[in-house]
Structures are given as structure tokens and as C-alpha cells.
Amino acid sequence: MMELIAQNMAPIMFVSLIVFLLLGYPVAFSLAANGLVFFIIGVELAPLSGGSINLDWPLLNAMPERFWGVLSNETLLAIPFFTFMGILLEKSGMAEDLLDTIGQLFGPIRGGLAYAVILVGALLAATTGVVAASVIAMGLISLPIMLRYGYDRRIASGVIAASGTLAQIIPPSLVLIVLADQLGRSVGDMYKGAMIPGLVLTGLYMVYVLVMSILRPNSMPALPKEARTLGSGVMSFFVAMGLGIAVFVAAQHWLAGTGAAKNAGILAASIAVIFVYLMALIDKATGLNRMSHLTQQVIIVLIPPLALIFLVLGTIFLGIATPTEGGAMGAVGALILSAVKKRLSLEVVREALAATTRLSAFVMFILLGARVFSLTFYGVNGHIWVEHLLVSLPGGETGFLIFVSMLVFFLAFFLDFFELAFIIVPLLVAPAEALGIDLIWFGVILGVNMQTSFMHPPFGFALFFLRSVAPKVPFLDKVTGKLTEPVKTSQIYWGAVPFVCIQIVMIGVVIAFPQLVMHYKGKPVDVSHVTVTVPGGIGGGLGGGLGGGLGLPPIGAQPGAVPAPSGLGGLPPGLGAPAGQPVTPPAGGASLGIPAPLGLGGAPITGN
Numbered sequence: 001m002m003e004l005i006a007q008n009m010a011p012i013m014f015v016s017l018i019v020f021l022l023l024g025y026p027v028a029f030s031l032a033a034n035g036l037v038f039f040i041i042g043v044e045l046a047p048l049s050g051g052s053i054n055l056d057w058p059l060l061n062a063m064p065e066r067f068w069g070v071l072s073n074e075t076l077l078a079i080p081f082f083t084f085m086g087i088l089l090e091k092s093g094m095a096e097d098l099l100d101t102i103g104q105l106f107g108p109i110r111g112g113l114a115y116a117v118i119l120v121g122a123l124l125a126a127t128t129g130v131v132a133a134s135v136i137a138m139g140l141i142s143l144p145i146m147l148r149y150g151y152d153r154r155i156a157s158g159v160i161a162a163s164g165t166l167a168q169i170i171p172p173s174l175v176l177i178v179l180a181d182q183l184g185r186s187v188g189d190m191y192k193g194a195m196i197p198g199l200v201l202t203g204l205y206m207v208y209v210l211v212m213s214i215l216r217p218n219s220m221p222a223l224p225k226e227a228r229t230l231g232s233g234v235m236s237f238f239v240a241m242g243l244g245i246a247v248f249v250a251a252q253h254w255l256a257g258t259g260a261a262k263n264a265g266i267l268a269a270s271i272a273v274i275f276v277y278l279m280a281l282i283d284k285a286t287g288l289n290r291m292s293h294l295t296q297q298v299i300i301v302l303i304p305p306l307a308l309i310f311l312v313l314g315t316i317f318l319g320i321a322t323p324t325e326g327g328a329m330g331a332v333g334a335l336i337l338s339a340v341k342k343r344l345s346l347e348v349v350r351e352a353l354a355a356t357t358r359l360s361a362f363v364m365f366i367l368l369g370a371r372v373f374s375l376t377f378y379g380v381n382g383h384i385w386v387e388h389l390l391v392s393l394p395g396g397e398t399g400f401l402i403f404v405s406m407l408v409f410f411l412a413f414f415l416d417f418f419e420l421a422f423i424i425v426p427l428l429v430a431p432a433e434a435l436g437i438d439l440i441w442f443g444v445i446l447g448v449n450m451q452t453s454f455m456h457p458p459f460g461f462a463l464f465f466l467r468s469v470a471p472k473v474p475f476l477d478k479v480t481g482k483l484t485e486p487v488k489t490s491q492i493y494w495g496a497v498p499f500v501c502i503q504i505v506m507i508g509v510v511i512a513f514p515q516l517v518m519h520y521k522g523k524p525v526d527v528s529h530v531t532v533t534v535p536g537g538i539g540g541g542l543g544g545g546l547g548g549g550l551g552l553p554p555i556g557a558q559p560g561a562v563p564a565p566s567g568l569g570g571l572p573p574g575l576g577a578p579a580g581q582p583v584t585p586p587a588g589g590a591s592l593g594i595p596a597p598l599g600l601g602g603a604p605i606t607g608n
Contacts (some may be wrong), residue, residue, distance in 0.1 A: 031369030081327025121163025135164030158495030233292020
């Protein structure tokens with residue numbers, strides 16, 4: 001019996017951790033306690049395990065070094081920076097200004113407020129990266145307005161909760177930072193890979209709103225004219241955008257002929273945005289009013305967060321700053337924006353620092369507990385058990401991705417994304433690499449999947465955040481003075497169901513179309529027109545040297561010109577050419593006449 005337990009220590013240890021978590025014990029202490037208890041058991045049972053347990057007391061001496069590795073990890077410094085930035089922006093009133101102006105921009109059409117919430121959710125995701133701040137801000141600001149003008153409570157709740165969770169997948173997401181760290185990949189590459197899937201998911205949310213506005217038009221009416229206090233003038237907005245596009249095209253054409261050609265697109269977009277912003281500021285300051293009041297307000301409110309996005313993500317993508325440095329610049333930018341809006345105070349900074357410290361300590365304690373757990377789990381060959389279990393799944397790469405997606409989706413009912421990232425993801429790295437799966441692609445799939453942990457019961461934190469700010473009892477609307485019914489918890493939960501389904505569809509889309517992520521590698525190198533020139537004299541000198549020293553024929557000579565010793569053989573014909581003549585590989589990648597089985601041709605060359 002004891003031999004059976006000793007030889008199956010890994011699955012027993014994993015199941016016991018799940019039981020601890022389901023009983024409600026704190027994650028960090030469940031991980032550490034499991035690790036220490038099973039370490040003691042493993043040391044005692046090691047002689048009975050037949051070599052499957054590699055634990056001994058001196059191994060505990062490695063623990064301080066493992067802890068120091070966590071505490072000195074510079075990548076994780078980005079977490080407090082982005083958390084501080086997000087909370088400070090939420091306190092600065094940026095979300096309120098964005099929702100008000102973009103809501104009025106889309107106000108004349110059905111579902112306009114829902115479109116505005118989704119777009120603002122994407123913008124907040126790209127500036128804050130914090131789900132709680134996004135959901136609470138939009139719940140406080142937009143939910144009363146949506147209820148006032150007759151929006152269906154389930155649709156309104158679902159749109160707000162789902163839009164807030166975009167902060168999970170759109171950079172600078174905290175989830176992507178943690179996933180990159182656990183997968184051993186660059187945070188910048190993870191950000192690049194996740195950008196397009198995040199935007200596609202935003203588009204799918206908007207398509208759902210469009211479909212519902214057609215099928216159930218009364219569930220999301222347009223804003224009445226009296227509610228559009230910024231007036232009309234949408235055409236003026238399109239004219240301003242047209243001018244911005246013209247400036248972008250001209251700037252890109254100019255930059256293409258300079259030393260900045262590599263980053264011409266990003267720099268040209270920056271020039272165009274600055275031009276449109278200055279145009280709106282001058283128009284408002286001088287009283288010319290060539291733009292409508294609505295257009296002025298939208299541009300003036302929209303450009304600062306876009307500038308902050310560029311400051312954070314643009315510098316990372318251009319290679320100017322690391323994610324940690326980008327987070328630091330974002331935190332400084334958030335302080336400046338708050339000061340400009342006259343919302344910066346010691347109390348606001350104190351609240352932001354307190355919340356940042358709580359989250360950072362939470363992450364660090366989980367990481368330290370995970371280090372204790374992993375030391376024992378690897379000592380009982382748990383990683384080999386997991387690898388054998390997952391690599392042997394039917395379907396190869398696709399079967400593995402589908403199974404892991406189903407597993408993470410199920411575990412997300414009970415664990416949040418930090419717990420999933422620190423407990424489950426490290427166990428999946430070795431099987432994914434054994435199957436040849438790109439880890440950035442794998443990380444983005446997991447990131448989209450973990451998004452669902454915020455949206456379904458019993459631990460859907462986005463639903464909890466919305467419940468905390470949604471009205472629980474009938475209330476008098478401040479504008480209309482009418483008694484308004486509250487939002488039920490069941491309405492919040494049912495409203496989230498369609499968006500969970502959309503997120504599941506998005507997981508399938510990323511699996512089916514890896515190109516959405518793999519663009520982070522850059523364009524593949526075309527080797528069909530590569531020419532290799534052999535310097536004069538190398539054909540005879542090198543070939544003769546090889547022939548004399550190893551019995552090989554000179555480069556370019558026929559096999560058998562010099563007898564080759566047994567076991568070496570001759571080089572195949574066509575490897576060389578007359579001295580000074582070019583050797584051109586054929587299209588398709590095979591080069592220098594060496595057959596593909598030798599491993600030097602046959603495989604396309606790609607470059608970052």
C-alpha cells in the first residue's frame with residue numbers, strides 16, 4: 001500500500017491541493033502547506049518509490065534562493081506600476097468624461113450607449129489594465145443612464161461586465177505580464193501577440209449589440225434629443241478624422257524616405273493625432289468654432305488617454321522601453337493627467353498606493369507559496385506525470401489545446417486568473433513545448449480563456465464588482481424624478497451568459513487562426529533570391545584541405561576524385577562552384593545542393 005502511494009505521489013498531491021482550495025483556504029497558504037506536508041511525506045517514502053521521488057532534507061536549502069528569485073524579478077515590477085496607473089486614472093474622472101462624450105457621439109443610434117461602453121471599456125483596458133477599476137467606474141456612471149433611457153437590464157449588465165474584462169486581454173494587461181513570466185517569454189512579445197485578438201473580441205461584442213438592436217430594438221433605444229447636451233455635429237467629427245488621415249498619409253510618405261522608415265507608421269499616427277488635438281484646442285480657445293461643440297469635446301477628451309496608450313505600449317513595441325519602464329512612465333503620465341484635471345490630491349494618491357500595495361502583496365504571497373509547492377511537486381516527478389498525461393492525448397497539438405482550454409474553463413469556476421496562472425500554467429509549459437506549440441500563442445489562448453473566470457459563477461469577480469455598485473432597491477432617478485426598479489442579481493448573471501459564449505467562440509478563433517497572434521514574430525525572410533558568393537581560392541584551398549585531411553573531394557569536384565575513408569563518404573555534387581562564382585539556392589529553402597534530410601535545407605528560414 002505504501003509503495004502504491006509513493007509511486008503515485010504527484011496525482012495525490014495535486015488532488016489534495018484542489019480539495020484545500022475548494023474548502024476555502026487562502027491560495028498562498030494552501031500552496032505552501034501542501035508543499036511542506038508532502039515534502040515531509042516524500043522524504044519518508046522515497047526509499048519505497050522505486051526512484052520516482054527525488055526528495056531529501058538538504059533540498060530545503062534551495063528555498064531561500066527560490067524566494068529571492070521571485071522578489072528580484074524585475075518583470076513583476078510592472079504589476080504595481082500598472083495597478084497604480086489604473087486606479088489613479090479611475091480617480092481622475094477619465095472614465096466619466098469618456099463615457100459622457102462617446103455616449104453622446106453614438107447617442108442618435110439604437111444601442112449607442114452600449115457601443116460607447118464597449119469602446120470605453122477597450123480604452124480603459126489599454127490604459128489601466130485593471131478589471132475592478134473598469135467595471136466599477138462604468139457601473140457607477142453608465143448603468144444609471146442606461147436604466148434611465150429604457151435599456152434591458154440584462155443587456156446593460158452584460159455589456160458593462162464584459163467590457164470591463166477586456167482589461168484581461170488588451171495590453172497592458174496584468175494577466176499577460178504574469179503569463180509571460182510563467183511561460184518564460186518576453187512581455188513585449190506577449191503584448192504584441194494579444195493586441196489583435198483583443199481588438200477582434202471587442203469587435204465581436206459590438207456585433208452582438210448590433211444584432212440585438214435589430215432583433216430587439218426596444219431593448220436598447222437611442223438617446224432622446226434632450227439628453228444629447230453636447231448637441232449634434234457628427235459630420236464635423238468625420239471631417240476632422242479625414243484631415244487626420246490625410247496628415248497621417250503625408251507624414252508616413254515623408255518618413256519613409258528618412259532614417260525613421262522602420263517605425264514610420266507609428267510615428268506618422270502620432271503626428272496625425274497631435275495635429276487633430278491641436279486643431280481642436282485652437283478652435284475652442286480662439287472661439288472660431290469651425291468644429292461642432294460635440295467634435296471639440298470628443299477630440300479633447302479622447303486624445304489624452306490615447307497619448308497615454310502610446311506612451312506605454314508604443315514605447316514597448318518600438319523597443320524604446322521595457323514593460324516595467326513603460327509601466328513607470330504610465331504611472332507618471334496618470335499623475336500628470338490627474339493634475340491637469342485638478343483631481344490629484346494626497347488622499348487620491350494614498351488610496352491608489354494602498355490598493356496597489358494590497359494587490360502586489362497578494363501576488364507575491366501566491367508566488368512564494370507556488371515556489372514551495374513546485375519544489376515538492378517537481379521532486380516527486382509531477383511535471384513528468386503531467387507531461388505524459390497531456391502529450392498522449394488524441395489529436396496531437398489541436399487535441400492538447402482543446403483539452404487544456406476545457407480544463408482551464410472548468411477550473412475558472414473555482415479559481416481566479418492569478419491562481420490559474422501560478423498553479424496550472426507552469427505545469428503546461430513542458431507538454432506544450434514537447435508538442436512544438438509556440439508559447440506566446442499558447443499564452444494568448446490561456447489569456448482569453450482566463451477572461452471567462454471573471455464572467456461566470458460562482459466566482460465571477462466582474463459580476464461581483466457590478467453587483468456592488470448596481471442599485472439593489474427601487475430609487476428615484478435624479479434627472480427624471482421617476483421611481484426606477486433595481487437590478488436583480490439574476491439579471492446580472494443572465495446578462496453575462498451571451499458574452500461568456502462570445503469569449504468561448506474567441507478561444508476557438510485564436511486556436512483556428514494562429515496568425516492572429518504569430519504576427520509578433522515579424523515577416524518571414526524570403527530566401528528564394530539569396531545569393532551566396534564564395535571568395536576566390538576557397539574552392540581549391542578549402543576543398544583540397546578537406547580532401548587531403550579527411551579524404552573528401554575538393555568543393556565542386558565529383559565524388560570519388562579523392563578516396564574517402566570508410567564511414568565519412570563524399571560530399572554530394574553541386575556543393576561548390578568555380579572560385580568566385582555565385583552559388584544560388586533554389587526557391588523553397590533547399591540550399592547549396594545538400595539534400596533536405598541532412599537538416600541544412602528544406603526548412604524555411606524565418607526572422608524576427
